[in-house]
Amino acid sequence: MTFRATGRTLRACLVLAALAGLGCGKGVNGPTDGPAPPTITTKSGVEMVVIPAGSFEMGSRGGSGDERPVHKVWIDSFLMDRYEVTQGEYERLGAKDDPPFSNLSHFRGKDLPVEQVKWPDAARFCNARSRAEGLKSCYGDDGSCDFDADGYRLPTEAEWEYACRSGTTGDYSFGGDARQLGDFAWSADNSGKKTHPVGQKKPNPWGLYDMHGNVAEWCQDSYDKNYYQSSPEKNPRGPGGDDAYVLRGGSWKSAGESLRSAARLGESPGFSDACLARDAIGFRCVRRSKD
Numbered sequence: 001m002t003f004r005a006t007g008r009t010l011r012a013c014l015v016l017a018a019l020a021g022l023g024c025g026k027g028v029n030g031p032t033d034g035p036a037p038p039t040i041t042t043k044s045g046v047e048m049v050v051i052p053a054g055s056f057e058m059g060s061r062g063g064s065g066d067e068r069p070v071h072k073v074w075i076d077s078f079l080m081d082r083y084e085v086t087q088g089e090y091e092r093l094g095a096k097d098d099p100p101f102s103n104l105s106h107f108r109g110k111d112l113p114v115e116q117v118k119w120p121d122a123a124r125f126c127n128a129r130s131r132a133e134g135l136k137s138c139y140g141d142d143g144s145c146d147f148d149a150d151g152y153r154l155p156t157e158a159e160w161e162y163a164c165r166s167g168t169t170g171d172y173s174f175g176g177d178a179r180q181l182g183d184f185a186w187s188a189d190n191s192g193k194k195t196h197p198v199g200q201k202k203p204n205p206w207g208l209y210d211m212h213g214n215v216a217e218w219c220q221d222s223y224d225k226n227y228y229q230s231s232p233e234k235n236p237r238g239p240g241g242d243d244a245y246v247l248r249g250g251s252w253k254s255a256g257e258s259l260r261s262a263a264r265l266g267e268s269p270g271f272s273d274a275c276l277a278r279d280a281i282g283f284r285c286v287r288r289s290k291d
């Protein structure tokens with residue numbers, strides 16, 4: 001399924017709804033009515049969603065200054081983990097890697113998202129996962145990323161927001177009503193001050209779980225509050241630099257405002273100047289689509 005097809009479906013629905021004098025679900029502010037994209041299961045048994053190519057309006061007019069200007073972005077098709085990386089996955093691959101790396105999560109459980117992962121360790125996990133499946137590693141020893149490689153990497157900030165929004169334009173992927181947040185996300189309001197097993201809340205319209213809340217997710221991009229003023233329209237890949245990297249989605253420890261689709265946070269890659277608690281930081285992986 002392509003984003004274009006989704007758009008056609010949505011436009012047809014809006015026209016029919018207008019003719020009938022009815023609303024179309026929650027309209028473009030909320031979930032679209034089209035089918036969710038297909039999923040695949042990787043060689044190592046991880047479920048990924050085939051994110052369709054398309055364009056969207058990135059940022060928020062009503063959010064923080066770093067979310068403006070709202071600007072149009074095109075994203076090529078890619079695969080994204082349906083769930084945050086779990087401790088079970090992290091331990092399985094980490095134990096086999098050379099040298100092995102270990103699970104340092106504060107809250108323990110194989111189905112819980114891995115946390116207390118520094119950005120370089122998330123990148124290292126991506127490479128380990130690539131090697132385990134015979135794919136070309138994306139990350140060099142200096143943290144540089146080969147976007148042409150077919151292996152795993154962290155999502156760009158634009159890919160993350162595009163996938164989070166999944167065709168919606170409201171504050172959240174379920175619409176603009178924060179009172180519904182508890183159906184879709186673990187946040188400070190309902191988490192009981194801890195992470196929860198991935199996939200327990202409702203998914204977004206493209207079938208991705210915990211994009212809002214549970215653990216905040218590392219992105220590939222360095223963080224620059226002014227980046228949107230000059231970012232390219234097609235597949236933006238961040239401003240460069242390594243002082244701070246982008247975290248998205250908010251966490252079990254965050255207020256609902258920080259869980260919005262457009263909300264941005266910059267964090268030191270090694271937590272040396274942590275704004276967010278380390279046990280609130282995890283990630284999920286993406287890789288190129290063959291489309």
Ligand SMILES: [Ca+2]
Nearest residue numbers: 210213215249
């Ligand atoms: Ca999350």
